[in-house]
Amino acid sequence: MRYLSQRLLQFSIVFFIVTFGVMVLMRLGLNAPGDPARTMLGGTVSQEMIDQISKQYHLNSNLIVQYWYWLKGIVWSQDFGYSVQQNISVATYMRPKILVTFFLGIYALTWGLIIAVPIAVYQAYKRDSNFDKAGNFFSFFFISVPALVFSPFIIYVFVMKLGWFPRIGEKIYPWDNFGEHFRNFFLPVVVLSLPTAAVFVRLLRADMIATLQSDFITLARAKGVSPQRTLWSHALRNSLFSVLTSVGVQIGSLVGGALVVEQYFNMKGMGFLLISTILSKDLFVVQSLSAILVASVVFANLGIDLLYTVIDPRIRHARALV
Amino acid sequence: MSTEDNSAFLEVVNIKTHFETPRGVVRAVDDVSFSLTRGRSLGIVGESGSGKTILVRSIMGLLPKRGTLREGAVMYRGENLINKTPAEMRGTWGREMAMIFQDPMTSLNPLMKVGKQIAEPLMSHLGMEKATAWATAEKLLHDVHIAEAQRRLSQYPHELSGGMRQRVMIAIALACGPSILFADEPTTALDVTVQAQILELINEQRRQRNMSLLLVTHDLGVVAGNTDEIAVMYGGKLVEKAPTKTLFAEMKMPYTHALLESIPKLNHAAHTRLATISGRPPDLVHPPKGCRFAPRCHFARDRCHSEEPPLTAGKSPDHVYACFYPVGSAEYSERKVEISRS
Ligand SMILES: Nc1ncnc2c1ncn2[C@@H]1O[C@H](COP(=O)(O)OP(=O)(O)OP(=O)(O)O)[C@@H](O)[C@H]1O
Ligand SMILES: [Mg+2]
Numbered sequence: 024m025r026y027l028s029q030r031l032l033q034f035s036i037v038f039f040i041v042t043f044g045v046m047v048l049m050r051l052g053l054n055a056p057g058d059p060a061r062t063m064l065g066g067t068v069s070q071e072m073i074d075q076i077s078k079q080y081h082l083n084s085n086l087i088v089q090y091w092y093w094l095k096g097i098v099w100s101q102d103f104g105y106s107v108q109q110n111i112s113v114a115t116y117m118r119p120k121i122l123v124t125f126f127l128g129i130y131a132l133t134w135g136l137i138i139a140v141p142i143a144v145y146q147a148y149k150r151d152s153n154f155d156k157a158g159n160f161f162s163f164f165f166i167s168v169p170a171l172v173f174s175p176f177i178i179y180v181f182v183m184k185l186g187w188f189p190r191i192g193e194k195i196y197p198w199d200n201f202g203e204h205f206r207n208f209f210l211p212v213v214v215l216s217l218p219t220a221a222v223f224v225r226l227l228r229a230d231m232i233a234t235l236q237s238d239f240i241t242l243a244r245a246k247g248v249s250p251q252r253t254l255w256s257h258a259l260r261n262s263l264f265s266v267l268t269s270v271g272v273q274i275g276s277l278v279g280g281a282l283v284v285e286q287y288f289n290m291k292g293m294g295f296l297l298i299s300t301i302l303s304k305d306l307f308v309v310q311s312l313s314a315i316l317v318a319s320v321v322f323a324n325l326g327i328d329l330l331y332t333v334i335d336p337r338i339r340h341a342r343a344l345v
Numbered sequence: 346m347s348t349e350d351n352s353a354f355l356e357v358v359n360i361k362t363h364f365e366t367p368r369g370v371v372r373a374v375d376d377v378s379f380s381l382t383r384g385r386s387l388g389i390v391g392e393s394g395s396g397k398t399i400l401v402r403s404i405m406g407l408l409p410k411r412g413t414l415r416e417g418a419v420m421y422r423g424e425n426l427i428n429k430t431p432a433e434m435r436g437t438w439g440r441e442m443a444m445i446f447q448d449p450m451t452s453l454n455p456l457m458k459v460g461k462q463i464a465e466p467l468m469s470h471l472g473m474e475k476a477t478a479w480a481t482a483e484k485l486l487h488d489v490h491i492a493e494a495q496r497r498l499s500q501y502p503h504e505l506s507g508g509m510r511q512r513v514m515i516a517i518a519l520a521c522g523p524s525i526l527f528a529d530e531p532t533t534a535l536d537v538t539v540q541a542q543i544l545e546l547i548n549e550q551r552r553q554r555n556m557s558l559l560l561v562t563h564d565l566g567v568v569a570g571n572t573d574e575i576a577v578m579y580g581g582k583l584v585e586k587a588p589t590k591t592l593f594a595e596m597k598m599p600y601t602h603a604l605l606e607s608i609p610k611l612n613h614a615a616h617t618r619l620a621t622i623s624g625r626p627p628d629l630v631h632p633p634k635g636c637r638f639a640p641r642c643h644f645a646r647d648r649c650h651s652e653e654p655p656l657t658a659g660k661s662p663d664h665v666y667a668c669f670y671p672v673g674s675a676e677y678s679e680r681k682v683e684i685s686r687s
Contacts (some may be wrong), residue, residue, distance in 0.1 A: 150411070181570060213524055238448060238451045239454040239455070241452075242517070245433050245470075246438065246465060247436065248439075248469060249469065252465075254430075260456050335455075336501040
């Protein structure tokens with residue numbers, strides 16, 4: 024219990040620092056009364072309009088008060104504010120974009136793991152074989168070459184030359200048309216998941232090699248346990264910790280990667296939204312997006328932390344004590 | 346069992362295990378031969394690094410693949426195991442030959458329940474159902490005198506004491522009723538008080554199950570009351586071997602003698618690894634030319650440094666040793682007098 028409250032406290036602090044920080048940054052130079060509202064509304068608007076918006080969202084109060092009202096809106100009534108520019112609520116505006124990035128991230132992470140685990144396990148098992156060498160080469164390659172570099176290449180080959188995949192980034196949900204959804208997401212997910220998988224392969228291979236040398240693996244062999252069981256049931260589970268930790272780290276960089284990939288593949292996701300709203304100074308949208316980003320990264324890491332306790336009884340018992 | 350030709354139960358013939366390393370070839374086990382009959386026990390004694398663990402693993406075929414060269418013959422029930430692949434050895438591992446490891450802290454899988462670790466070989470070798478295997482595991486825990494066996498089964502290794510973990514290791518080893526038990530320093534990592542209990546347990550189970558036992562240790566005191574025969578290893582070689590009584594009564598190698606002197610006495614606080622033999626163990630990449638112990642031996646003469654003493658029988662044919670000037674020889678006594686004068 025103390026463990027959980029500790030983590031929640033950590034989460035609140037990080038959340039506050041980031042969201043309040045974004046608020047402060049976005050308002051730099053907007054010191055005069057009415058400035059924030061004028062910026063948000065953009066173009067030429069009447070003073071009345073500015074006054075009304077300023078009053079409605081307490082934009083002329085000090086930042087702490089503004090922050091309080093904003094947070095209260097989210098927590099009490101799931102109200103993320105209003106995008107004056109788009110003339111819709113921020114929640115409605117964000118939802119489809121968030122879903123696009125959410126799918127991108129989940130698919131990339133899942134595929135990264137699905138690709139990486141068997142490769143790394145087999146590489147470690149057949150260390151120094153040609154398979155291992157090829158695995159090392161490709162993982163090194165995909166770690167060194169960022170999505171930035173091979174996205175255009177992939178688009179050129181598969182979209183422009185072969186025409187296998189569309190280059191429109193229309194968000195199509197799996198529940199609407201799964202085939203189209205798949206076709207739309209395939210290339211961006213490939214681009215995002217390969218470097219992710221490469222990192223997982225490196226970490227897991229190294230851990231597996233170390234684990235395979237431990238006494239309890241020799242004991243498993245000495246018991247006559249099959250090599251497959253020794254690998255998958257004894258060694259893999261004991262080698263998952265670095266990969267798990269890096270999933271937490273990767274979630275942050277996946278969001279960054281998604282930002283780039285969304286631009287290339289013309290997908291209207293969070294990255295796209297973040298960039299366009301930062302440029303147009305749609306204050307509430309930027310603030311809410313960053314809140315959601317922080318919350319999802321932090322919660323994902325919380326989930327990973329809980330996974331440690333699922334995998335390792337020693338951690339489970341140590342935590343039960345505090 | 347009674348129809349079996351006892352003399353050929355386990356025969357290790359000229360086994361050599363070398364490791365290729367960047368520094369050169371490490372001759373960890375160099376030309377070792379011995380045999381073991383059913384139900385008998387052999388102690389293997391030697392300093393740290395003398396190749397005891399590697400010898401045991403060479404016999405079982407449980408060595409790392411990379412850069413390992415193994416030759417010689419391991420005859421088990423008339424069959425040579427040396428050229429068998431791991432896949433072919435699987436039926437032997439755990440079923441015919443079982444092993445207890447040196448360090449109970451690192452030898453059990455930390456993420457797997459004790460019950461499952463014991464049940465695993467039962468299911469894979471004896472084809473037991475899960476429930477039967479767990480019930481058998483519980484019985485095995487009783488056999489190794491673990492109280493509250495039922496509860497222990499669903500615990501993880503970190504919840505058990507060192508002595509209890511070693512008992513679990515023994516239970517795992519006994520699970521499929523092996524005919525040979527290899528115990529690699531089973532008590533080195535344990536408290537003195539627990540050591541005796543574990544040795545007693547191993548011996549009790551050996552008698553009950555008519556197993557052969559190969560007990561590895563660096564402490565002559567451990568094998569003294571626990572094995573029928575003792576083999577002494579130095580620098581990867583077998584240098585003296587005799588029935589336990591004979592060895593203690595008339596040990597021939599000055600090295601064996603030095604090992605005896607290094608047995609921890611009761612008034613010593615530390616109970617492991619007393620390095621009372623002066624000098625360092627030999628470099629196994631470039632071993633000394635003659636007798637490997639010569640550079641550290643107070644009784645070595647010129648011949649010892651240039652010529653390797655062969656393993657020869659003494660008074661009785663079952664006592665063999667590799668020494669030109671053994672304890673009790675004229676040269677030995679002469680040197681002894683010189684030493685005591687200076
Ligand atoms: N994989 C390996 N590669 C190279 N050298 C090795 C390898 N494994 C063991 N050795 C060397 O072989 C020698 C014998 O090692 P071994 O583990 O058999 O000693 P030991 O008698 O069991 O000692 P201890 O009492 O410390 O357990 C040592 O010098 C060790 O450094
Ligand atoms: Mg050893």
